[in-house]
Amino acid sequence: MNTKLNSTPQKSILQKGSKEALTLRNDFPMYKSHPTLVYLDNTATSHKPKSVLKAMNDFYCLYNANVHRGVYSLAEKATIAFEQARDSVAHFIGADREEVIFTSGTTSGLNLAMRLLAPHIKKDDEIVVSVVEHHSNLVPWQELAKEKNAILRFIPITANYTLDLKAARTIINSKTKIVAITGISNVLGMETPLGDIIALAHKHGAKTIIDGAQMVAHGKVDVHTLNCDFFSFSGHKMFGPTGIGVLYGRKALLEKLKPHVFGGEMVREVNSYHAKWNELPWKFEAGTPMIAQAIGLRAAIEYIKHRKLYAKEEYLRVLRNYTIAELQKLGATIIGPQHGAPIITFTLAGIHPHDIAQILDRDEICIRAGHHCAMPLHQELKIQASARVSLSYYNTKEDIDRFLQGIKKVYAIFGVKHHE
């Protein structure tokens, strides 16, 4: 990995970016409670700014009421706030509001997409995923394949940890009915060439489902431009609360699909033996929605816009490259492509990632260890377990330097000599 990190532009990007990151921390109560925290597990979840917490608290304190039901003004206020949150999400991802279904997170959205498409899958149909998928975008498709006696196929990665497009061109064929793939690998940081994959799928009439969990934290998503059929993501990985996510579904498709969860809210009219479904998107949202969480998600979107976070992505890439270069100097093996999202997975010879994470924890450094919900990927790469660092806009160069000092401590405890 040849990145001129000693060059002045890179150094100044790191300096400036770190300074801005420190300022950003003033927005995050977690950094007030833990001022010396080195939090490097943003792929797992992000911290929440005050504005998100205030928005949710305000709902509960100032206009708490159920939505879509009450005639009184409080209920109207709650309903407007909730539906405005939906509008905000729609605008954020380039969708129409009828295409935004609130879910409890990426996993629930992917499962819902699977259930909605299930009636249309039959024996011998092919379902294509990639080897890098998170269990949430793999296991639902395994189950569907088992249920329907369909065939599950995997697009491999190259030796350089990029998606093997050449292989994809043969694997996705006229028998393919579903292509489910991640936009960014939560292990490798690999960015899938979604345009190519989606085009390939559509050429053969297959439906495309994108796991967008890592995408929404790192750059603008436009689902109409992507031209995917489904796109699922979580609020909590993009500075929003836990318990809420979004499943985007193409309108023409959602209109044809039968709902999977039934009850109040998703019906227009009910008599004893029959119900008429509600219009989109409510047809797919049964029961009282996650009102506070949707309002929190909207506040997270406003926060991203207000702080112009996506513009800081270049800083994160430089910080990623710095982390990789320094880790390599310390003898680590990096598991990921040359260019990618700010997710750095690595191994240290002879030292289990769990021990690395445990020792780092003594110094308040939070990294992830294990297989990151991607066991098949680890089996494919013949790695028992790995350690992962994932960056967000409040991480600084100092965070990484402390992390690197921690790695040296790990070596010292395990009696491993490293070169510098």
Place this chain on the structure above:
Amino acid sequence: MNEDLYQEHILDHYHYPRHKGKIVNANVIHREINPLCGDELTFYASIDKEKIKALSFEGNGCAVSQASASLLSEFLQGKTIKDIKKLDDNTIYSLLGISISHTRRKCALLSMQAIKEGVRLQEQLTKQPAKNIKTKTRTIRKG
């Protein structure tokens, strides 16, 4: 507490595990994994008339899980099935000689789980009348 976790004793058993390897004619073989972090352990034992004739393990994982397996293997040499059944969390903690935090408990106890479960399954098998048990399991068709 965590300070003690990487004591010499633990690291010694991690770097130089005792009784590591396969047993070819083992009548107890059982693998357990810790999905949290990827620790895995397989225990092998040759048991004859309730007595442990040979016992070993193979595995991969964090220092605590592997050291625990090594310490437990050493402890169980020449003992009996009853001793395996009598094993409890405290046995492991005293073998390790340090206090284990909640999150590392699964790592520490994986070895005990593996050998106990192996013995339990072996007993279940030997108690069953010999008959062909055909279970229909659905597998996924691979492309």
